[in-house]
Amino acid sequence: xxxxxxxxxxxxxxxxxxxxxxxxxxxxxxxxxxxxxxxxxxxxxxxxxxxxxxxxxxxxxxxxxxxxxxxxxxxxxxxxxxxxxxxxxxxxxxxxxxxxxxxxxxxxxxxxxxxxxxxxxxxxxxxxxxxxxxxxxxxxxxxxxxxxxxxxxxxxxxxxxxxxxxxxxxxxxxxxxxxxxxxxxxxxxxxxxxxxxxxxxxxxxxxxxxxxxxxxxxxxxxxxxxxxxxxxxxxxxxxxxxxxxxxxxxxxxxxxxxxxxxxxxxxxxxxxxxxxxxxxxxxxxxxxxxxxxxxxxxxxxxxxxxxxxxxxxxxxx
Amino acid sequence: xxxxxxxxxxxxxxxxxxxxxxxxxxxxxxxxxxxxxxxxxxxxxxxxxxxxxxxxxxxxxxxxxxxxxxxxxxxxxxxxxxxxxxxxxxxxxxxxxxxxxxxxxxxxxxxxxxxxxxxxxxxxxxxxxxxxxxxxxxxxxxxxxxxxxxxxxxxxxxxxxxxxxxxxxxxxxxxxxxxxxxxxxxxxxxxxxxxxxxxxxxxxxxxxxxxxxxxxxxxxxxxxxxxxxxxxxxxxxxxxxxxxxxxxxxxxxxxxxxxxxxxxxxxxxxxxxxxxxxxxxxxxxxxxxxxxxxxxxxxxxxxxxxxxxxxxxxxxxxxxxxxxxxxxxxxxxxxxxxxxxxxxxxxxxxxxxxxxxxxxxxxxxxxxxxxxxxxxxxxxxxxxxxxxxxxxxxxxxxxxxxxxxxxxxxxxxxxxxxxxxxxxxxxxxxxxxxxxxxxxxxxxxxxxxxxxxxxxxxxxxxxxxxxxxxxxxxxxxxxxxxxxxxxxxxxxxxxxxxxxxxxxxxxxxx
Numbered sequence: 001x002x003x004x005x006x007x008x009x010x011x012x013x014x015x016x017x018x019x020x021x022x023x024x025x026x027x028x029x030x031x032x033x034x035x036x037x038x039x040x041x042x043x044x045x046x047x048x049x050x051x052x053x054x055x056x057x058x059x060x061x062x063x064x065x066x067x068x069x070x071x072x073x074x075x076x077x078x079x080x081x082x083x084x085x086x087x088x089x090x091x092x093x094x095x096x097x098x099x100x101x102x103x104x105x106x107x108x109x110x111x112x113x114x115x116x117x118x119x120x121x122x123x124x125x126x127x128x129x130x131x132x133x134x135x136x137x138x139x140x141x142x143x144x145x146x147x148x149x150x151x152x153x154x155x156x157x158x159x160x161x162x163x164x165x166x167x168x169x170x171x172x173x174x175x176x177x178x179x180x181x182x183x184x185x186x187x188x189x190x191x192x193x194x195x196x197x198x199x200x201x202x203x204x205x206x207x208x209x210x211x212x213x214x215x216x217x218x219x220x221x222x223x224x225x226x227x228x229x230x231x232x233x234x235x236x237x238x239x240x241x242x243x244x245x246x247x248x249x250x251x252x253x254x255x256x257x258x259x260x261x262x263x264x265x266x267x268x269x270x271x272x273x274x275x276x277x278x279x280x281x282x283x284x285x286x287x288x289x290x291x292x293x294x295x296x297x298x299x300x301x302x303x304x305x306x307x308x309x310x311x312x313x314x315x316x317x
Numbered sequence: 318x319x320x321x322x323x324x325x326x327x328x329x330x331x332x333x334x335x336x337x338x339x340x341x342x343x344x345x346x347x348x349x350x351x352x353x354x355x356x357x358x359x360x361x362x363x364x365x366x367x368x369x370x371x372x373x374x375x376x377x378x379x380x381x382x383x384x385x386x387x388x389x390x391x392x393x394x395x396x397x398x399x400x401x402x403x404x405x406x407x408x409x410x411x412x413x414x415x416x417x418x419x420x421x422x423x424x425x426x427x428x429x430x431x432x433x434x435x436x437x438x439x440x441x442x443x444x445x446x447x448x449x450x451x452x453x454x455x456x457x458x459x460x461x462x463x464x465x466x467x468x469x470x471x472x473x474x475x476x477x478x479x480x481x482x483x484x485x486x487x488x489x490x491x492x493x494x495x496x497x498x499x500x501x502x503x504x505x506x507x508x509x510x511x512x513x514x515x516x517x518x519x520x521x522x523x524x525x526x527x528x529x530x531x532x533x534x535x536x537x538x539x540x541x542x543x544x545x546x547x548x549x550x551x552x553x554x555x556x557x558x559x560x561x562x563x564x565x566x567x568x569x570x571x572x573x574x575x576x577x578x579x580x581x582x583x584x585x586x587x588x589x590x591x592x593x594x595x596x597x598x599x600x601x602x603x604x605x606x607x608x609x610x611x612x613x614x615x616x617x618x619x620x621x622x623x624x625x626x627x628x629x630x631x632x633x634x635x636x637x638x639x640x641x642x643x644x645x646x647x648x649x650x651x652x653x654x655x656x657x658x659x660x661x662x663x664x665x666x667x668x669x670x671x672x673x674x675x676x677x678x679x680x681x682x683x684x685x686x687x688x689x690x691x692x693x694x695x696x697x698x699x700x701x702x703x704x705x706x707x708x709x710x711x712x713x714x715x716x717x718x719x720x721x722x723x724x725x726x727x728x729x730x731x732x733x734x735x736x737x738x739x740x741x742x743x744x745x746x747x748x749x750x751x752x753x754x755x756x757x758x759x760x761x762x763x764x765x766x767x768x769x770x771x772x773x774x775x776x777x778x779x780x781x782x783x784x785x786x787x788x789x790x791x792x793x794x795x796x797x798x799x800x801x802x803x804x805x806x807x808x809x810x811x812x813x814x815x816x817x818x819x820x821x822x823x824x825x826x827x
Contacts, residue, residue, distance in 0.1 A: 174413075174416065175425075178416065179412075179413045184394065186395070186399075186421070186426075187396035187424075
């Protein structure tokens with residue numbers, strides 16, 4: 001029963017959705033502070049190469065995770081400085097970050113006499129429980145059979161939700177994203193809140209990136225993440241800036257990405273659909289979801305932070 | 318009452334502040350005693366708001382000393398000022414619209430724990446509101462509240478932090494006269510508790526009524542400070558303006574001309590799709606000024622949009638000099654002789670990036686001398702613009718530079734010049750003197766009255782009751798999108814208008 005196509009597809013969707021959860025929750029936190037970071041793709045790649053390299057050098061997955069978090073935070077600091085302190089266009093800065101990060105990760109993967117490209121990971125994330133309850137019918141593979149980061153992603157989404165809506169810092173964060181002038185008059189340090197959350201978002205994006213070469217395909221290849229960073233930005237809107245919804249949105253896209261393999265195994269006539277068409281499914285889904293959610297009157301209730309993307313000058317008159 | 322040896326609550330010395338080369342504060346001294354209401358009086362642009370924003374930590378002074386309770390302080394941000402017990406209610410409220418009242422109270426409050434308990438917060442907010450006569454629903458989101466309620470939240474926010482000094486920047490500008498009275502009694506309660514209030518205003522009668530002392534500012538400088546009891550309104554006015562005022566006078570003339578603008582059962586949708594103008598009927602005749610009074614947000618904007626063709630009415634009709642223009646676009650309204658002074662003069666009225674000359678030709682450019690066939694004649698813009706700039710006394714124009722560099726008063730003169738030059742049959746003006754100094758206000762009001770004597774029908778929408786009373790032949794009052802009263806100039810008083818603006822329909826027949 002646990003080998004049925006449905007169970008296999010769901011399990012695979014959870015795996016493919018996990019890095020998207022990290023990146024999406026990270027971008028939600030960043031955008032809740034009013035900063036649009038289009039550099040998610042670049043940040044994920046930098047986190048991926050840093051995480052893979054650290055594990056490759058040390059043999060420790062923990063160090064790999066720490067390295068990806070730090071690299072993501074440090075890399076997004078560039079965007080924080082440009083958009084908060086220098087107040088440049090966040091679109092331009094974010095896109096530059098993606099271009100830079102893509103090139104940097106690719107370069108680091110190929111640099112040196114003994115490049116990372118093609119090297120297998122020295123360790124990888126595997127199911128934390130094998131046998132026992134993980135073999136129970138249906139709930140075994142669905143609930144207990146995953147690697148540790150799947151559960152960390154669940155905790156991350158729940159914790160982010162609690163943080164946003166139940167803590168004082170979360171209140172400051174939401175206020176800064178909605179109306180920085182009001183937040184500042186209420187005694188909130190707008191720049192500080194923005195810096196912290198851009199970097200926190202970057203750290204989560206870095207972690208999401210590292211999941212690819214350390215769990216999904218345990219080797220280094222050029223751009224191991226595909227277009228996951230861009231999907232994450234779309235998922236933020238689909239999740240309407242709420243971390244819990246990001247969980248479901250990410251799994252939905254994980255399933256869409258997995259569908260092509262499932263259909264291949266189903267035989268005629270499904271296997272006749274060209275793979276290139278199937279590979280488009282997640283992106284088409286993203287476009288449809290965007291249009292359905294953001295068109296007309298519904299957009300108002302989506303919950304986009306009102307000050308998203310707008311630089312804040314205190315002494316503006 | 319006041320003991321000269323006691324420690325001053327606030328002592329500002331020789332404060333300087335410039336914005337892009339404009340001196341907003343120039344060597345200002347200001348002293349606040351404990352337990353007093355201290356009025357800060359001055360025209361728009363005199364530097365009152367700047368001084369208050371410095372005291373509230375929002376702006377940093379370029380030079381000068383700030384001494385609070387005898388201790389020199391430097392405020393890096395509003396957070397520091399709040400910590401020192403100083404808070405401000407800004408003219409444009411600083412509340413986060415999507416958060417609840419309780420959340421806005423808690424925001425940035427450092428005595429609360431890491432976790433936020435909504436129930437506790439809501440209870441505190443309710444108790445505080447009851448204590449100070451500022452009732453408000455703590456679970457409501459800010460955008461659901463009226464302007465008056467939002468102001469109460471702003472004051473509660475400061476009291477929740479136990480602010481010792483409350484700065485209220487033009488708090489009555491958004492209130493009806495009755496709401497203002499209730500605010501004044503709250504202010505009294507605050508000073509009875511030993512708190513101090515800085516009351517910023519340019520309305521002499523309010524200053525006279527509520528304050529203990531008054532400081533007057535003019536052009537960035539402090540020009541005087543006196544006990545309110547010794548202050549004559551006339552003297553205060555002279556200190557404020559620097560000369561005696563000559564108010565524009567309306568020639569009494571009851572002969573009415575042809576109806577120029579006829580509005581029948583007009584309904585116009587608001588931004589959220591709900592109806593904002595709910596079946597309004599009135600007419601404006603040639604040679605009369607009809608004032609539209611109302612607290613802002615009661616359908617004035619939508620009414621203006623519906624009348625000038627910017628928003629299609631859902632039903633009803635608008636007739637300009639006998640021509641039904643209800644379904645027509647803006648251009649057709651202009652062709653029928655409609656001129657419009659929008660509230661947002663830079664942006665909707667004038668194009669900020671174009672030169673003054675180009676802006677002056679922006680409505681008539683389809684015709685000679687600005688156009689020949691389909692071609693523009695740039696030389697005509699220059700020469701015609703030069704004439705208008707002289708004729709209408711528009712100052713500060715540098716040829717070739719964008720119009721946005723002009724001061725508010727000169728922008729308004731330019732806008733009026735363009736609209737009046739069309740020789741309109743109907744002039745619709747929204748808050749035409751808002752933010753202008755007294756000189757420019759006089760010029761604008763006089764041109765409106767000149768239009769009236771030329772036979773134009775004028776619809777004047779304003780939140781300034783004094784302006785409405787001074788210029789209008791008739792007044793209509795808008796409340797929640799409906800006309801709740803119509804008064805002739807002779808019948809109208811600020812009190813009656815205030816009651817109508819608060820939604821109390823007129824019981825006395827006009």
